[in-house]
Amino acid sequence: MTTVRTRGTVAPSGRRFAALLHRAPRLRLAGLLAPALLWLVLLYLVPLGLLLATAFFDTDSFTGRITYAFTTENVVDVLTTRAYLLTVARTVGVAVGVTLLCALLALPLAVYTALVSRRPGLLVALVLTPLWASYLVKVYAWRILLAPEGPLGGASPGYGWFAVIVTLTYLWLPYMVLPLHAGLTSMRGSYLEAAADLGARPWTAFRTVVLPVLAPAVAAGSVFTFSLSLGDYITVQLVGGTGQMLGNLVYQNFSTDLPFAAAVAVLPLIVMAAYLLTIRRTGALDRL
Known part of the structure; x- marks a missing residue:
């Protein structure tokens, strides 16, 4: 005889399951x-695994179709050819230059928004406003500004790196601004006042109080600036002149030689994995 659930009661099987969850x-x-x-496995890890597997296939030179025979030719070619290593x-x-420049620009801005301004929320909203505009619109705007005949043509070397x-x-x-702002906001007022009460001079307070907070915050922001710059290819096409980055190699070979494009795409994954392992000790990954 089966036990059914009635109004106001819970079936024995439901109680046993609830007790199991409580004990475990x-x-x-x-x-x-x-x-x-x-969701993560299906939408991220599985496509990533397929990408890595495709790098070990080959392309028929006559038909252009993928031949599903294991080969390391593409990976070895990418890892040993001087031109590809120079592109890396x-x-x-x-990516490093962009990250350093973002850190230099974001530091005073974050210090002002988090520690000085009386309306930090408004300033943070203004910082985020450019994100609402189209990526291509912003890139084309800088293309016009940096063009030889543009407004900054006489003050900039034009297109290029x-x-x-x-x-x-x-x-x-x-x-980069957001992680710095969040880190500095956590010590707004109390920490700096305590350092001043203990007789710490401004530089001493910055070195012993502010800098330990800024280091992991900068590292957290660099994860975004470094990775986004590492994979970009549209900006290089529009304002980079004849320069190439890894993203351009992937884009150029995607439709003609997918296994080779997959092998090239493995390079930024290796670089990013090494970067994440490097900054792991700073505690930056805990802030993401």
Whole structure:
């Protein structure tokens, strides 16, 4: 005889299941995380695994179709060819330059919004306003500004890597300002007042109080600026002149030689993984 659920009562099976969840907090946590983890696996890890697998296939030179025979030719070619390694170095150099410039510009802005201004929320909203505009509109605007015949034509060298770094810095600056603002807001008033009460001079207070907070915040912001610059290819096409980055190689070979494009796409993944492992000790990943 089966037990059915009636109004105001819970079936024995339901009570047993609830008791099991109460006794097993890990099982309860797994049940809560399972939908999100499944979504992550299906939409991120599976496509990433397919990308890595495609790098070890080949393309028929006559038909242009993928041949599903295991080969390391594409990966070895990408990792040993000097031109591709120079592209990796150029891409990493641009990403590092953009990150450093974003940090230099974001530091005084975040200090003012978090510690000085009486309306920090309004200023943060103004910082985020450019994110509401179209990516292409902003890039084309900088293309016009940096053109030889543009408003800044006499003050800038025109198109090239300078234009790429300036444009990407403008695009990703808000992603550096926000972590710095959040980190500095956490010590607004009390920490600085305590340092002053203990007799710390401004430089001493900055070195012992502000800097330990800024270091992981800058590292957290750099994850965004570095990774977004590392994978960009549209800005390079529009304002970079004849320059190329890894994203351009992937874009150019995607429709003609997918396995080779997948092999090239593995390079920024390796670079980003090494970068994340490097900054892991700063505690920046805990702030993301």
